[in-house]
Amino acid sequence: MTSAIALKGVRKDFGTFTALSDVSFDIKDNEFFTLLGPSGCGKTTLLRLIAGFEDTTAGTIHLYGEEIENLPPNKRPVNTVFQNYALFPHMNVAENIGFALRMLGWTKADITLRVAEMVEMVQLGQFVHRKPSQLSGGQQQRVALARAMAPKPKVLLLDEPLSALDLKLRQEMRTELKRLQRETGITFIFVTHDQEEALSMSDRIAVMSSGAVQQIGSPNQIYENPANRFVADFIGETNLIASRVDSADGMHVVCSLADGEVLTALANSPLGPGSTGVVSIRPESLTVTKTAPKGESLRGTLGDAVYLGTDTQYTVLLAKELTLKVRMQNQFVASQALKQGDPVFVSIADGAARFLVD
Amino acid sequence: MAAGTGSGRTVSATFSPVRGWLLLPSWLVIGIFLLVPVLLMLVYSFLTKEFRGGVIWEFSLAAYDQFVFDRGLFGDDPPQIEWAYITIFVRSILQALGATVLCLLIGFPTAYFIATRPANTRAIWLFLVTIPYWVNLLIRTVSMKFLIRDNGPLNEALLAIGVIDAPLQLINTNFAVQLGLFYSYLPFMVLPIYASVERYNFALSEAASDLYAPKWTILRSILLPVVKPGIIAGCILVFVPSLGAFLAPDLLGGAKTFMIGSLIEEQFKGNAGNWPFGAAASMILLSMVLVVLLFYARAQSREQT
Amino acid sequence: MNRRFDIKHYQGFLAITCLCLFILYAPLIIVMIYSFNDSASITNWGGFSLRWYADVFTGPESEKFKLAAWNSLSIAVMAATVATTVATAGAIGMIRGGQFRGKSASFALISLPIMVPEIVTAVATLIFFSTIGFKLGTLSILVAHIVFCIPFAYLPISARLQGIEASYEEAAQDLYADRWRTFRYVLMPIMWPGILSGFLLAFIISLDDFIITNFIKGAGIETLPTAIFGSVKQGIKPNIMALSTLLLLFSIALVTLSYFIGKRGQEPHPTD
Numbered sequence: 001m002t003s004a005i006a007l008k009g010v011r012k013d014f015g016t017f018t019a020l021s022d023v024s025f026d027i028k029d030n031e032f033f034t035l036l037g038p039s040g041c042g043k044t045t046l047l048r049l050i051a052g053f054e055d056t057t058a059g060t061i062h063l064y065g066e067e068i069e070n071l072p073p074n075k076r077p078v079n080t081v082f083q084n085y086a087l088f089p090h091m092n093v094a095e096n097i098g099f100a101l102r103m104l105g106w107t108k109a110d111i112t113l114r115v116a117e118m119v120e121m122v123q124l125g126q127f128v129h130r131k132p133s134q135l136s137g138g139q140q141q142r143v144a145l146a147r148a149m150a151p152k153p154k155v156l157l158l159d160e161p162l163s164a165l166d167l168k169l170r171q172e173m174r175t176e177l178k179r180l181q182r183e184t185g186i187t188f189i190f191v192t193h194d195q196e197e198a199l200s201m202s203d204r205i206a207v208m209s210s211g212a213v214q215q216i217g218s219p220n221q222i223y224e225n226p227a228n229r230f231v232a233d234f235i236g237e238t239n240l241i242a243s244r245v246d247s248a249d250g251m252h253v254v255c256s257l258a259d260g261e262v263l264t265a266l267a268n269s270p271l272g273p274g275s276t277g278v279v280s281i282r283p284e285s286l287t288v289t290k291t292a293p294k295g296e297s298l299r300g301t302l303g304d305a306v307y308l309g310t311d312t313q314y315t316v317l318l319a320k321e322l323t324l325k326v327r328m329q330n331q332f333v334a335s336q337a338l339k340q341g342d343p344v345f346v347s348i349a350d351g352a353a354r355f356l357v358d
Numbered sequence: 359m360a361a362g363t364g365s366g367r368t369v370s371a372t373f374s375p376v377r378g379w380l381l382l383p384s385w386l387v388i389g390i391f392l393l394v395p396v397l398l399m400l401v402y403s404f405l406t407k408e409f410r411g412g413v414i415w416e417f418s419l420a421a422y423d424q425f426v427f428d429r430g431l432f433g434d435d436p437p438q439i440e441w442a443y444i445t446i447f448v449r450s451i452l453q454a455l456g457a458t459v460l461c462l463l464i465g466f467p468t469a470y471f472i473a474t475r476p477a478n479t480r481a482i483w484l485f486l487v488t489i490p491y492w493v494n495l496l497i498r499t500v501s502m503k504f505l506i507r508d509n510g511p512l513n514e515a516l517l518a519i520g521v522i523d524a525p526l527q528l529i530n531t532n533f534a535v536q537l538g539l540f541y542s543y544l545p546f547m548v549l550p551i552y553a554s555v556e557r558y559n560f561a562l563s564e565a566a567s568d569l570y571a572p573k574w575t576i577l578r579s580i581l582l583p584v585v586k587p588g589i590i591a592g593c594i595l596v597f598v599p600s601l602g603a604f605l606a607p608d609l610l611g612g613a614k615t616f617m618i619g620s621l622i623e624e625q626f627k628g629n630a631g632n633w634p635f636g637a638a639a640s641m642i643l644l645s646m647v648l649v650v651l652l653f654y655a656r657a658q659s660r661e662q663t
Numbered sequence: 664m665n666r667r668f669d670i671k672h673y674q675g676f677l678a679i680t681c682l683c684l685f686i687l688y689a690p691l692i693i694v695m696i697y698s699f700n701d702s703a704s705i706t707n708w709g710g711f712s713l714r715w716y717a718d719v720f721t722g723p724e725s726e727k728f729k730l731a732a733w734n735s736l737s738i739a740v741m742a743a744t745v746a747t748t749v750a751t752a753g754a755i756g757m758i759r760g761g762q763f764r765g766k767s768a769s770f771a772l773i774s775l776p777i778m779v780p781e782i783v784t785a786v787a788t789l790i791f792f793s794t795i796g797f798k799l800g801t802l803s804i805l806v807a808h809i810v811f812c813i814p815f816a817y818l819p820i821s822a823r824l825q826g827i828e829a830s831y832e833e834a835a836q837d838l839y840a841d842r843w844r845t846f847r848y849v850l851m852p853i854m855w856p857g858i859l860s861g862f863l864l865a866f867i868i869s870l871d872d873f874i875i876t877n878f879i880k881g882a883g884i885e886t887l888p889t890a891i892f893g894s895v896k897q898g899i900k901p902n903i904m905a906l907s908t909l910l911l912l913f914s915i916a917l918v919t920l921s922y923f924i925g926k927r928g929q930e931p932h933p934t935d
């Protein structure tokens with residue numbers, strides 16, 4: 001099975017600035033694929049290269065086996081949902097949705113049929129004769145989707161399409177987008193800087209930073225097994241503690257922290273003693289107790305507590321100015337009376353500590 | 359660097375493959391019919407005059423020489439400084455400066471007043487100021503002539519209310535020309551100043567007021583420096599056309615109020631003209647304007663850095 | 664709000680604004696009033712009458728005025744049309760052509776007709792036409808008008824284009840429109856208000872021009888401004904005031920039109 005998009009050695013320079021350096025990966029057919037990263041990481045540039053709005057500086061882009069990087073955007077069977085929707089202000093909803101079909105030379109009857117089908121798909125029946133300026137943000141978003149999907153693209157590109165919507169609508173649209181993708185079977189490439197969006201919708205995610213892909217994997221893999229320090233830090237919250245490997249058994253390492261305490265962690269690749277890096281532990285994998293727990297634990301003093309509804313987040317001060325963020329469900333916290341300044345033990349859930357080499 | 363986010367891209371290039379073709383007509387039309395003619399005019403200013411208009415294709419510095427020196431009827435007397443043309447140029451500069459100052463004195467408060475109106479009435483005030491700019495300059499100058507002529511409505515009104523006993527001799531004076539220039543280019547002063555005051559953040563004035571600055575001090579030391587680019591733009595937009603004005607001095611003035619524009623025009627009218635001299639006068643006028651514009655461009659780029 | 668503590672308010676600025684408007688309008692209004700004067704003398708008021716308007720259309724000079732008006736209008740329409748076309752192409756090349764060498768030189772060239780004093784343009788054009796042996800007449804006027812109308816058409820068009828996000832064109836291309844159809848079906852309709860006000864501005868500028876036309880019109884051809892100027896040289900006659908009033912009202916009608924077009928163009932777009 002050929003992949004929907006195959007990128008090989010793709011590079012893009014703007015003058016002296018390198019927006020993308022040597023990006024290579026495949027996107028599978030029928031996949032909901034997300035490009036995730038902070039602003040300026042090159043994710044939108046990559047999307048624009050696939051759409052054809054920018055020329056590659058080097059590298060090739062294949063779409064279902066066909067080389068496309070030299071085709072202009074109007075010759076590429078991919079369509080884009082723009083961040084600001086870019087709905088044509090002088091055309092009504094139906095004309096917007098039918099635009100691509102008109103350009104492709106469909107007959108009037110066929111266009112009418114397809115537009116009606118799309119309007120129904122995005123539930124905009126009563127609005128077909130309205131201009132974009134007469135629609136709400138969420139409705140405009142649906143028109144943009146319908147317009148881009150009307151010509152049955154092989155790949156749909158979505159450039160932060162939810163960023164202009166308010167929180168509630170954004171959450172609704174997540175489910176909606178996922179449904180549309182499943183029903184149509186179109187490959188989606190979704191660009192966002194919002195990790196929650198990425199984690200909740202994607203089949204696979206490519207985490208990008210400074211023009212390079214840091215990790216590609218399922219949401220679960222990315223969250224649980226971050227490939228490096230950037231991914232661990234960018235996705236969710238984590239504690240990153242500088243440490244050094246004392247002994248290793250394959251991927252299992254025993255490492256020591258700056259304050260001299262020792263813990264076991266899992267590395268991404270076999271390491272030798274003496275490797276330096278950070279240990280990443282998610283706050284929710286940590287538990288604070290007043291009494292020494294069974295197994296491995298770190299000693300510290302309880303710092304600030306921040307009440308967050310279902311959870312409470314604690315800061316635990318270890319020796320040598322090391323601090324740990326710990327997040328525990330309030331249900332569990334209630335049973336112990338924790339006070340600031342109490343000496344406490346912090347235990348780590350099995351397999352939750354990751355050692356990431358620098 | 360926002361190149362990765364898309365939103366920060368400042369230069370759009372959707373038509374860049376065909377931009378040469380798109381710009382070609384502008385280059386050709388203005389290049390052939392204005393740039394080439396101006397260069398040709400420069401050449402003409404160094405040619406010998408033909409007595410019935412036109413030129414003889416022979417190099418000569420006579421046109422420029424004639425500006426500064428009087429060498430007698432046959433050109434062989436000892437050279438004496440010729441003040442006539444220098445006077446005309448100096449007068450033109452003074453008139454243009456005077457018009458600029460007058461326009462600024464009236465235009466700044468007007469622009470400020472309009473820019474501080476509530477949004478709904480602001481458009482109406484602005485529209486009122488803009489209309490005269492769109493009315494034919496010739497018609498406006500003729501109207502001014504009609505108004506201020508010896509037995510015109512202005513003098514009659516002044517006589518009727520007893521301010522004066524005899525009609526004021528306004529027409530054919532430097533004052534009339536000054537008034538005409540001021541009247542012609544006043545909207546040019548108001549519009550750029552309006553634009554910069556409208557963008558001015560009045561929180562700055564409030565901050566100054568909070569820090570004990572009196573109102574006129576706020577105007578002088580906070581607002582004026584901020585809106586200075588608009589004021590300079592307005593001054594240039596008035597000064598430059600005033601310098602080469604033809605209609606106001608020609609219709610409202612007389613022999614004693616001659617300005618560069620009329621001097622140039624005279625060289626190309628009928629058979630009496632001197633084309634190389636007219637071309638030289640045009641070159642001098644153009645050079646003065648370019649100096650002003652370059653000065654402006656430099657000041658502007660300094661403002662931006 | 665107490666005016667004395669209004670930070671934006673300055674004593675006397677309203678008075679100066681009124682003075683400013685008075686200066687701008689008084690001469691025009693006086694001429695308008697006197698154009699309805701029944702008397703043949705321009706000094707005395709002889710009662711209200713439309714006789715000078717009738718004179719403009721049927722009087723001894725009416726043929727001259729009609730011909731001049733026809734010349735003015737036809738030249739203005741043609742010059743504005745060509746200048747707007749050239750300026751539209753130029754604006755797209757400048758603003759949607761990316762960054763390129765010679766961009767500021769191109770901008771300087773397009774603005775050249777505004778920067779060069781009119782009288783200098785007139786001299787240069789006359790010298791150019793006489794050197795290449797181009798016959799002075801309607802065609803020479805038309806060419807000169809096209810040149811100095813280009814920057815006036817360019818300004819509102821480029822301002823409008825700068826306000827349009829490039830994503831509209833990208834969307835059109837993404838939806839299978841080639842470059843021409845992107846312009847025809849998407850860019851042009853959106854930038855239309857700018858094109859229209861550019862055309863109107865160029866039209867009025869051409870209609871208004873006196874200095875350049877006066878230099879290169881050649882013998883026997885008059886436009887309205889040169890005809891009025893020639894007539895005024897011998898003294899202001901009442902029929903000229905009537906003609907001026909007509910022209911004035913025509914200009915104001917055009918500005919008002921362009922004002923409302925501009926206002927419509929500013930209707931908020933969902934994505935702006």
